[in-house]
Amino acid sequence: MGSRVSAAVLAVVPTRCGSKGVPGGNTVDVGGVPLVLWACLAAWLVADVVVSTDEPLIARATFAACAGIVKRPQDVVRDISSSEDALRRSLDTYGKEHQVTVDVLLLVQCTTPYLTASDVERATAAVVTGGADTAHTVAAFHGFVWREDSGRAYGIHHGSAFRPRCQDRPENFLETGAAYAVRADGFRAAHHRFFGRTALVCTDPDRALEIDEPGSRRCASKSSQRTRRPPLR
Numbered sequence: 427m428g429s430r431v432s433a434a435v436l437a438v439v440p441t442r443c444g445s446k447g448v449p450g451g452n453t454v455d456v457g458g459v460p461l462v463l464w465a466c467l468a469a470w471l472v473a474d475v476v477v478s479t480d481e482p483l484i485a486r487a488t489f490a491a492c493a494g495i496v497k498r499p500q501d502v503v504r505d506i507s508s509s510e511d512a513l514r515r516s517l518d519t520y521g522k523e524h525q526v527t528v529d530v531l532l533l534v535q536c537t538t539p540y541l542t543a544s545d546v547e548r549a550t551a552a553v554v555t556g557g558a559d560t561a562h563t564v565a566a567f568h569g570f571v572w573r574e575d576s577g578r579a580y581g582i583h584h585g586s587a588f589r590p591r592c593q594d595r596p597e598n599f600l601e602t603g604a605a606y607a608v609r610a611d612g613f614r615a616a617h618h619r620f621f622g623r624t625a626l627v628c629t630d631p632d633r634a635l636e637i638d639e640p641g642s643r644r645c646a647s648k649s650s651q652r653t654r655r656p657p658l659r
Contacts, residue, residue, distance in 0.1 A: 435550055436520055436610075437475045437532040438496075440512035469546040471554060472532060476520060478512045496520065509533060510618055517610060528610045530554055533619065538604035540633035549607040552625035559622025562606040564599035565631040568592045599626055602634040 476494035496516045513533055521528060530553050534546065545563055552561035570589075571582040584590075605627070606619050613619065 434526055434528045435471055435473045435530040435532060435554065436517070436528045437469070437472045437534050437546070438513055438516045439475065439477045439534050439536050440509055440516075441477060441479045441536050469543040469550065471547045471550040474520075475534075476516055477536075478516045494520070510613075513613070513619075514617075517613075531608050531610045531613055533606040533608075535603055535605070538602065541604040541629075542633075545627065545629050546605050549605045549625075549627045552627060553607045553609060556625060557623070558607075558625035559612050560606065560608045560620055561625040561627055562619075563602045563604045563629050564626045565602050565629055565634040567598045567600040567631075568595065599628070600631075600634065602629060604629070604634075 474494060476496050478496045496519045513531060517528055517531055520526075530550060532546065532550060534541065541563070549561045549563060552558045570584055572579055573582055574580075608619050609622075612621050615621075
């Protein structure tokens with residue numbers, strides 16, 4: 427893919443064939459479209475898209491989507507391997523193969539089929555032009571959170587004697603796990619995706635679905651049968 431912006435923005439979609447949440451989940455169809463294709467979005471602020479994978483089926487789908495492929499070595503496909511491991515390896519491999527310096531690195535999760543190109547562009551713009559060091563997608567969250575410890579249930583940040591109304595509570599944001607944009611140099615120095623000033627990119631809570639277990643996959647499949655594919659923009 428050719429460069430479309432002055433800043434070198436590289437989107438990386440990490441996948442692996444040994445995913446435990448939904449076996450083969452990176453290659454299943456949702457609405458007739460493989461998840462990895464949903465993740466390779468037509469975002470104009472992104473100069474190039476690569477998929478980091480060790481799975482031949484995913485590699486073929488990636489080729490069909492006109493995205494690049496970074497072969498994921500065995501030392502970063504273990505159950506304990508992190509997304510940061512795949513990002514770092516993809517950043518190094520892409521830079522060497524294309525002889526370019528990546529300015530902004532974008533992590534796009536292939537298990538979030540309702541992420542849009544607009545979401546990706548807003549996260550990228552927050553770093554490219556907005557002055558943020560990192561940015562990620564979130565959804566507004568107003569629920570009461572509970573925790574259980576040794577058979578005892580208790581509320582987190584709320585008590586049993588006082589239940590404030592939704593409009594009276596501070597607005598919280600749930601990390602959707604869909605897209606993360608980071609300054610590449612800052613990522614190399616920090617070794618993780620949260621550093622410096624972080625910008626939150628608010629998205630529609632109705633699209634905050636991550637297919638990381640069979641139940642969420644069934645939910646996405648039913649939704650795709652009732653509605654058309656969400657627009658890219």
